[in-house]
Amino acid sequence: MPRFMGFVKMEEGIGAPPQALMDAMDGYIGEQAANGAFLDGGGLYGTEDAVNFVVRKGETSRVDGPYAEAKEVVGGWALLQYDTLEEAIAGQAEFAELHAKYWPECSMVATLRQISEAPPEAADA
Numbered sequence: 001m002p003r004f005m006g007f008v009k010m011e012e013g014i015g016a017p018p019q020a021l022m023d024a025m026d027g028y029i030g031e032q033a034a035n036g037a038f039l040d041g042g043g044l045y046g047t048e049d050a051v052n053f054v055v056r057k058g059e060t061s062r063v064d065g066p067y068a069e070a071k072e073v074v075g076g077w078a079l080l081q082y083d084t085l086e087e088a089i090a091g092q093a094e095f096a097e098l099h100a101k102y103w104p105e106c107s108m109v110a111t112l113r114q115i116s117e118a119p120p121e122a123a124d125a
Contacts (some may be wrong), residue, residue: 012072051064
């Protein structure tokens with residue numbers, strides 16, 4: 001059964017979501033967990049405590065948050081499992097619609113990506 005990652009990207013520092021959205025999300029996630037589609041997920045803290053490790057030209061450097069240049073950040077994630085890609089897309093659309101309905105002043109992007117089950121092939125293979 002294919003697995004997917006859902007991401008929520010939105011402007012940082014816009015405040016807490018309305019209680020109506022939180023209530024709607026609780027119901028939606030509960031339903032999705034009960035039918036086996038929602039495996040795990042949650043919100044993320046802001047970038048003030050984020051740590052990035054950047055690799056460039058064979059060198060690794062650490063860059064601590066906050067990141068003033070970041071306009072939008074990943075604010076939440078979900079590990080999902082559906083029978084088909086079409087079902088996963090419908091589920092992510094429903095998730096996005098909850099935000100449009102209960103937090104219309106929020107601009108966000110809900111991204112869905114399928115998880116690769118095969119190990120990556122080496123570039124020099």
